Amino acid sequence: xxxxxxxxxxxxxxxxxxxxxxxxxxxxxxxxxxxxxxxxxxxxxxxxxxxxxxxxxxxxxxxxxxxxxxxxxxxxxxxxxxxxxxxxxxxxxxxxxxxxxxxxxxxxxxxxxxxxxxxxxxxxxxxxxxxxxxxxxxxxxxxxxxxxxxxxxxxxxxxxxxxxxxxxxxxxxxxxxxxxxxxxxxxxxxxxxxxxxxxxxxxxxxxxxxxxxxxxxxxxxxxxxxxxxxxxxxxxxxxxxxxxxxxxxxxxxxxxxxxxxxxxxxxxxxxxxxxxxxxxxxxxxxxxxxxxxxxxxxxxxxxxxxxxxxxxxxxxxxxxxxxxxxxxxxxxxxxxxxxxxxx
Amino acid sequence: xxxxxxxxxxxxxxxxxxxxxxxxxxxxxxxxxxxxxxxxxxxxxxxxxxxxxxxxxxxxxxxxxxxxxxxxxxxxxxxxxxxxxxxxxxxxxxxxxxxxxxxxxxxxxxxxxxxxxxxxxxxxxxxxxxxxxxxxxxxxxxxxxxxxxxxxxxxxxxxxxxxxxxxxxxxxxxxxxxxxxxxxxxxxxxxxxxxxxxxxxxxxxxxxxxxxxxxxxxxxxxxxxxxxxxxxxxxxxxxxxxxxxxxxxxxxxxxxxxxxxxxxxxxxxxxxxxxxxxxxxxxxxxxxxxxxxxxxxxxxxxxxxxxxxxxxxxx
Numbered sequence: 061x062x063x064x065x066x067x068x069x070x071x072x073x074x075x076x077x078x079x080x081x082x083x084x085x086x087x088x089x090x091x092x093x094x095x096x097x098x099x100x101x102x103x104x105x106x107x108x109x110x111x112x113x114x115x116x117x118x119x120x121x122x123x124x125x126x127x128x129x130x131x132x133x134x135x136x137x138x139x140x141x142x143x144x145x146x147x148x149x150x151x152x153x154x155x156x157x158x159x160x161x162x163x164x165x166x167x168x169x170x171x172x173x174x175x176x177x178x179x180x181x182x183x184x185x186x187x188x189x190x191x192x193x194x195x196x197x198x199x200x201x202x203x204x205x206x207x208x209x210x211x212x213x214x215x216x217x218x219x220x221x222x223x224x225x226x227x228x229x230x231x232x233x234x235x236x237x238x239x240x241x242x243x244x245x246x247x248x249x250x251x252x253x254x255x256x257x258x259x260x261x262x263x264x265x266x267x268x269x270x271x272x273x274x275x276x277x278x279x280x281x282x283x284x285x286x287x288x289x290x291x292x293x294x295x296x297x298x299x300x301x302x303x304x305x306x307x308x309x310x311x312x313x314x315x316x317x318x319x320x321x322x323x324x325x326x327x328x329x330x331x332x333x334x335x336x337x338x339x340x341x342x343x344x345x346x347x348x349x350x351x352x353x354x355x356x357x358x359x360x361x362x363x364x365x366x367x368x369x370x371x372x373x374x375x376x377x378x379x380x381x382x383x384x385x386x387x388x389x390x391x392x393x394x395x396x397x398x399x400x401x402x403x
Numbered sequence: 404x405x406x407x408x409x410x411x412x413x414x415x416x417x418x419x420x421x422x423x424x425x426x427x428x429x430x431x432x433x434x435x436x437x438x439x440x441x442x443x444x445x446x447x448x449x450x451x452x453x454x455x456x457x458x459x460x461x462x463x464x465x466x467x468x469x470x471x472x473x474x475x476x477x478x479x480x481x482x483x484x485x486x487x488x489x490x491x492x493x494x495x496x497x498x499x500x501x502x503x504x505x506x507x508x509x510x511x512x513x514x515x516x517x518x519x520x521x522x523x524x525x526x527x528x529x530x531x532x533x534x535x536x537x538x539x540x541x542x543x544x545x546x547x548x549x550x551x552x553x554x555x556x557x558x559x560x561x562x563x564x565x566x567x568x569x570x571x572x573x574x575x576x577x578x579x580x581x582x583x584x585x586x587x588x589x590x591x592x593x594x595x596x597x598x599x600x601x602x603x604x605x606x607x608x609x610x611x612x613x614x615x616x617x618x619x620x621x622x623x624x625x626x627x628x629x630x631x632x633x634x635x636x637x638x639x640x641x642x643x644x645x646x647x648x649x650x651x652x653x654x655x656x657x658x659x660x661x662x663x664x665x666x667x668x669x670x671x672x673x674x675x676x677x678x679x680x681x682x683x684x685x686x687x688x689x690x691x692x693x694x695x696x697x698x699x700x701x702x703x704x705x706x707x708x709x710x711x712x713x714x715x716x717x718x
Contacts, residue, residue, distance in 0.1 A: 301608035388663035
């Protein structure tokens, strides 16, 4: 495994030099603050990388799978495809839970599970380097360690960076990551024993702060015919908004609509959709198979914890805790799982 | 507060014992720190001891009246003759919740006779975000939600049961935030609106959390006659403009929309501006008067039309 140390100012310099390098343009996304909000923002040399945060409000999925994307434009009978944006994408500073979510999205948008490869998602994703930043202070509501993740988990990351205060320890976990360190090897210094110790300590503290749920045998438990009353009970206070799904790093459902002007020109647009909206399953006839919120919440839980484990082998939840923290009525997915467990 | 909580629990258990309610809607302990959350208890299947679940503290922000309308909404096929009688709901209310309930009653969405309103004294709810920022701040006033700082209705009126206690003093300036907003140029105000709205992810949380947003089919969701496109900035602005304008003379300024918004978009300034306009132009306030007619439900030839201006004017 290739490793390297950079100080924080050196990282700033490295990225500044990478926006255009050897004739190749890169879009680099880094943690930054705008008016007190920490967001994943496109890097420019003037933008200072921000390290003191727990996680971003929004998941990073929008970089590869934008909330709104024009797929093609048309004029009467003629359609013009809008090609996916080209160029390299470097994402720095997302947490390991979010990096892990890319592995799941890859399965959905590549030919593997569906038989259809999505050129828009893959066009961006394949030309990307993911450098995640280990978790130092997990938030209340985080539960990644129950789902195979962890504060320094490498799944989905080409490189995991560990924040050691004034400097970062980089560890490559893929060929892309190795190349990245190789290409910039003059910049990196080799970690020593003190660096490794600092890394271990920060990870342990973070690990201890993360809440846990049990997902053992959950697929089978969900197979049991859960009475309507169970779902009704847990969704009694649900408002029916889309916060949990839009802030979820693994939720990937979308809608495609044609927006036509009077003159016959228009665009075909893909937008995020949410299983929590009644329109999600509304039929043209007016019939809605999931007319009630208990059915919609059941879909959300079943999709993540029953259907995707069967179709892709993975639980589609990374335990980032966004839905836990941001639900306006504190409908806590950890609690739902515990109830399903009979705890 | 603990005394109010005790009294509330006793009252709730009495109501259950006397079989005067079918449901009680109140607050329970949440799963996160500094969090209370709504709970809807079906007391037909539980004993009076269930009232021990109810809590009352400075985190009971949610406007519970948002859950009322669905209990009384007519079924899609129309109400059957032999249908069960409408349910009786016991509802815990603060001043803002109560004013939302009264709005629902005025607009004939909820029958007053099926409600048992339990009014609690409110000293203002705490804002988790402010608490995070003011980490070492022990001054509670600094962590009170903005909506509570400008509230003049913390003393409930016209409820079935009132638990008395300390409430908030009526503030001197009710519209401080709006006045600052009004002082800006039109261009500036539009820029501010655009800047705030640009963070919207169209999760609909503002609409869903609002007790006044009860349309069976929101204009934003209509497909046959589509008003909104797929989420350009212009679509998002239309969504918010219409949502906000539909609140004229109806909004109880409880800030449920603002609290629900994951992006913390300042929806408050805009609804508050509307409240001020309605008060100044039409003399209407969403207060505790059940009989008043909201301005959107009536008209008079003497109504103010000073808000109709030429687009270029006043820039």
